[in-house]
Amino acid sequence: MLKFFRLQNMAFICLILAGILLASPALAQEKNYRVGYIEGGSYWLFSDSLQAVKDSLQARGWLEKIDFPGDAHYSPGWDRDELLEQEARELMQRDDLDLVLAAGTDATRAILAANNHETPIVAMAVSDPVDSGFVQSTQDSGVDNFTVRLDPERYPRMFDIFHQIVEFDRLGVIYPDTESGRQFTNLGAARRIAAERGFELLEYDRITTESVQDCLEGIRHLLDKGMDAFFIPSLLAFDWESSDVDKILSFLREQGIPTFARNGSRDVEAGALMGFSTVDFSRRGNFLSQMIIDILEGKKPRSLNMVDRGAPKISFNIQVANEIGFNPPFELLAATDELYREISLPEDRLVE
Template sequence: MTKHCRWIAVLLLLLSLPLATARAAADAPANLQPTLNQGKKWRIGYLEGGPYANYPQVLKSVINGLAALGWLEPVAFPQDKDVNVPANLWKWIGANVKSDYLEFPADAFYTSRWDEASRAKTKEAALTRLATAKDIDLMIAMGTWAGQDLANDRNTVPTLVFSSTDPIAAGIVKSVGDSGRDNINARLDPTIHERQLRLFHDIIGFKKLGVAYEDSVAGKSYAALPAIEQVAAERGFTVVPCFTKASTPDTAEAEASVIQCARQLAPNIDAMYLTIQKGLTPRSLPQVMEALNGNNVPTFSQNGSDEVRQGALLSLALAGFKYVGRFHAETMAGVFHGAKPRQLPQLFEDPPKIAINLQEAQIIGYDPPVDIIAASDEIYQEIEPAPAKAP
């Protein structure tokens, strides 16, 4: 089968998937209607490993999902970029969201700032409060670090893990069908990265795939390394790694490590999988792309269409997180109606949306077939101007 025919086969498979709903009706919690907690509002807390670009988007989508279900009034988020910092967004939500049923206490926000030393202290503070104060009814664990820190015997508060790349490999949950703990639920799409990589390989047909990630358990989990190795063995391409720094409170240091890896990998690869990590940011991405473009290296963003808009060639986007936000909101409603998180579905596959940047295609000399253009849901004609440069 030729590369182009393989692409068409994959495309038809993608388009045959339901564009659908956040979850099948049969799997949804029985009752999603707003209700009080014995006459009081439900109090929600938040823990993250550190700030990351996707986290505010996911949190906003969950708030919008809750509004759609009637748990709070519709929200108009400010356009101020400062609000896209998770700590600031949480503070804004607590002060501005109007609800007769839910409360988001300002002091229930915890972040480890991507620092191992801070992580131990933050974890202890959150677990101690949950066990002793008993003033939080549900915790949002945003990302892999947060999920790992709350999925243990010390925490009995219902906890929903959002935006974790691979909760099973990270030891947060036992399997797709069973979290392993009554109070834990983690959204899972176990084949998303395999689908991304197969699609990328069908389109480009590369033989050497560059991957930059931190050489740690968390770094490998964020990068979905098991999925990368699985598809590499299946398709017969070589994975060329480069190790970055992510578990550091210094964002500039993390960014510099990703840029350096791009420069190191570029002459030795024929494609690059841009993996989720602290150092790949809107500030560092232009320099990453500059290094790769100098060698005409096509790229696929694990993270989604935001990075395509900013210069990556391709991605399988997440529809602005709309559907996953509704999924999480329904899970929260199920918990508030008495279901244990473990009893609620964890499997959720976003409706597929293909994104491509045509200016990037021109820069690296890639002429996308008409079929790809016709099938792309998000087509960016140019690369979004970059913010201030990373070091």
């Protein structure tokens, strides 16, 4: 009889525990993580990178565990530095976020300035985290709650390969004379490779509005100085969705100027001579999503590997070469990964 009552009591206790578990979503389901997001303004590289991260999280079975709340998604718009700084502070003051994603140089600088040294921060699509001073070195971010994806040799390789192929004497670069402006043109890498390879770097630092007319004025100034090649930076004037980029590329071709597009394939297909093939977003998404998963599982951001080296792939446009009178070496054509035989403008471009 005693044994019977003990069995009854055990069954009753099990029923109570089962009821508690069923009634408690926090216990019955896996934890939902909350991730904030901040960018300086709308830009294709940021949106494509974020989507690649989400796609990779989905493939790994993690996206359903993560919420990207709308009230923690900030994109104040370009040239609104005070608002960007304010929104960065708001994100860092919240206690309901498990991680914050920062996209781009401006947003990363703002979020680090507002850092609470508790909420994990992952930065992506940053021009050069080392030259920007965001990280201590390629091996150490220097900040316990911060990490970033970086490819330390990508931008120096651009200038190096461009000079190997075109053998120009005077490379022109334009940029706003600000921290971010110098990064968008990779000025540090350009100066370093110019010194190593022995070409002259012609600089125009009076870009203010980043408009098409502003940049054309800078390019004309550099032509007067003897520029015989041009590096296309990541300024708003070269963003097809917000500027009539064709006006600049057509002008450069009319002047017979070889160009290297920092943003890659899209610009090359649309009228630049060459560049690296467009970012492999699936690779980038996988690298960043693994960072996020590692952090949410308990690893410190500072302990993670930040270096994601990718072999450069060349993009080249034959029609542009013909228009500017450049005869590409056979070795270049054989090594090119993306070869465009004509100029094709993006369908979603802005036409002024």
